[in-house]
Amino acid sequence: MRFSTVFLSFLSVALAARPFLNEPDTGIEEVFGSLPAGTLPELSLIAGLPDFEWAAKRVLHPFSYMHFRNGASGEYSYRNNLEIFHRYRFRPRVMQDVTNVASTLPITLLGHNFSAPIFISPCARAGLAHPESELGLVRGAAAENILYMPSLFANLSIEDISAAKGEGQVLFQQINKASIDNDTQALFQRIESSGAKAIVFTVDAVSPRNRQRSGRFGFDQGDYSSYDLATWDTYKQLQTMTSLPIVLKGIMSVEDARAAVAAGVPAIILSNHGGRQLDGAPSPLEVALEIHEKSPEVFTQIEVYADGGVRYGTDVLRLLALGVRAVGLGRPFMYANVYGTEGVTYAIQMLKREIAVDAGNLGLPDLKAINASYVNWTPDLRL
Numbered sequence: 001m002r003f004s005t006v007f008l009s010f011l012s013v014a015l016a017a018r019p020f021l022n023e024p025d026t027g028i029e030e031v032f033g034s035l036p037a038g039t040l041p042e043l044s045l046i047a048g049l050p051d052f053e054w055a056a057k058r059v060l061h062p063f064s065y066m067h068f069r070n071g072a073s074g075e076y077s078y079r080n081n082l083e084i085f086h087r088y089r090f091r092p093r094v095m096q097d098v099t100n101v102a103s104t105l106p107i108t109l110l111g112h113n114f115s116a117p118i119f120i121s122p123c124a125r126a127g128l129a130h131p132e133s134e135l136g137l138v139r140g141a142a143a144e145n146i147l148y149m150p151s152l153f154a155n156l157s158i159e160d161i162s163a164a165k166g167e168g169q170v171l172f173q174q175i176n177k178a179s180i181d182n183d184t185q186a187l188f189q190r191i192e193s194s195g196a197k198a199i200v201f202t203v204d205a206v207s208p209r210n211r212q213r214s215g216r217f218g219f220d221q222g223d224y225s226s227y228d229l230a231t232w233d234t235y236k237q238l239q240t241m242t243s244l245p246i247v248l249k250g251i252m253s254v255e256d257a258r259a260a261v262a263a264g265v266p267a268i269i270l271s272n273h274g275g276r277q278l279d280g281a282p283s284p285l286e287v288a289l290e291i292h293e294k295s296p297e298v299f300t301q302i303e304v305y306a307d308g309g310v311r312y313g314t315d316v317l318r319l320l321a322l323g324v325r326a327v328g329l330g331r332p333f334m335y336a337n338v339y340g341t342e343g344v345t346y347a348i349q350m351l352k353r354e355i356a357v358d359a360g361n362l363g364l365p366d367l368k369a370i371n372a373s374y375v376n377w378t379p380d381l382r383l
């Protein structure tokens with residue numbers, strides 16, 4: 001009794017030991033902190049994805065920064081998405097020939113070739129970061145040959161984004177609401193005409209949301225009585241309305257991953273919407289771990305992607321280790337877009353380099369050889 005009380009109080013002190021750091025202390029302030037207010041650091045000195053958020057916060061209108069940074073309720077899921085990765089330590093191997101690992105990043109997603117297992121997740125209103133809005137994202141993705149999923153709530157139209165594509169560039173178009181009606185049929189036709197190769201149907205945001213950060217700006221309160229209808233039956237009917245594959249975004253449990261396989265879904269995205277819908281929803285890493293433990297076959301039955309809280313090459317590696325095929329980032333690319341196309345391109349190059357370097361240090365001759373044995377899945381609860 002006495003022991004457990006002492007132990008518990010020790011544990012609570014240990015668990016409270018580290019304050020949350022949106023941008024961990026890696027010297028950003030020391031180097032960039034003396035820049036005049038409102039100026040961006042020179043792009044070539046940006047050393048990691050968190051630097052982009054630090055820079056964006058300084059130059060954007062507070063409302064615009066809020067739009068990107070926003071999360072649901074107390075933002076516990078937002079913070080957990082970022083922090084959870086660091087609870088799982090790697091199990092690096094040495095004396096491996098890793099000299100060619102950088103050439104092993106390319107992958108296919110639904111049969112389309114890309115240069116790396118990363119993609120730009122759909123985010124509404126890129127125009128709040130840069131006057132060219134989504135052009136920076138579509139052009140950056142083209143320059144580096146990665147997948148971009150434009151949001152239906154983009155500043156630019158589906159057609160305008162499509163018109164900015166590079167030669168042979170593949171986009172997957174995101175949608176929110178989809179009912180079995182003529183409006184949806186018309187939307188699907190627009191998407192098909194635009195040349196998109198898949199539809200990404202977001203299913204984790206059919207209900208309104210509680211967002212305190214935006215509520216204080218009098219924004220995003222939305223219509224609290226509007227709940228969209230989307231069931232597995234809806235999915236099957238939607239799939240008959242288009243020749244494009246419909247990917248589901250926002251899977252948060254092994255049950256729904258299995259249900260997606262049963263419904264013939266070709267690919268799913270494990271996501272809690274960047275912590276912006278249900279506070280307390282698990283991070284994609286936790287969902288991937290649940291699938292790995294209870295139904296690992298899902299990773300080979302369909303393509304499984306994931307997004308949320310990814311800021312480092314090492315975050316990508318932990319997700320790939322569980323069988324995730326490609327990893328998306330939302331906010332980092334939106335913040336990089338304060339520099340426009342150049343910033344997005346630079347961010348993609350930096351993340352690719354991190355993935356290759358980290359994979360080498362993990363002892364992987366080939367990125368595709370990564371498996372769950374490269375991570376210790378017993379969480380370190382002190383972090």
Ligand SMILES: Cc1cc2nc3c(=O)[nH]c(=O)nc-3n(C[C@H](O)[C@H](O)[C@H](O)COP(=O)(O)O)c2cc1C
Nearest residue numbers: 068121122123124151202273274308309329330331
């Ligand atoms: C500003 C912003 C807008 C977003 N808009 C959408 C959207 O329109 N549709 C959607 O499916 N997800 C949307 N998301 C969620 C992202 O697609 C993605 O799941 C999330 O950003 C991943 O987390 P990360 O920002 O930590 O990388 C949005 C996220 C942000 C930050």
Ligand SMILES: *[C@@H]1O[C@H](CO)[C@@H](O)[C@H](O)[C@H]1NC(C)=O
Nearest residue numbers: 106107108111112113114168
């Ligand atoms: C994709 O890459 C494979 C292997 O490199 C190649 O054979 C194929 O032609 C490529 N497909 C396209 C559409 O470029």
Ligand SMILES: *[C@@H]1O[C@H](CO)[C@@H](O)[C@H](O)[C@H]1NC(C)=O
Nearest residue numbers: 125127128130131132133155
């Ligand atoms: C993008 O849309 C938002 C919200 O509708 C608007 O405030 C902003 O000015 C737009 N930006 C651009 C560049 O069109």
Ligand SMILES: *[C@@H]1O[C@H](CO)[C@@H](O)[C@H](O)[C@H]1NC(C)=O
Nearest residue numbers: 179180181182183184185186
């Ligand atoms: C859809 O359009 C058809 C004709 O194009 C029309 O007959 C039908 O009533 C419409 N359905 C709905 C639900 O609006």
Ligand SMILES: *[C@@H]1O[C@H](CO)[C@@H](O)[C@H](O)[C@H]1NC(C)=O
Nearest residue numbers: 093364369370371372373374
């Ligand atoms: C995981 O990778 C290690 C190292 O290459 C290998 O020894 C092991 O057999 C792999 N495990 C599975 C389940 O493939």
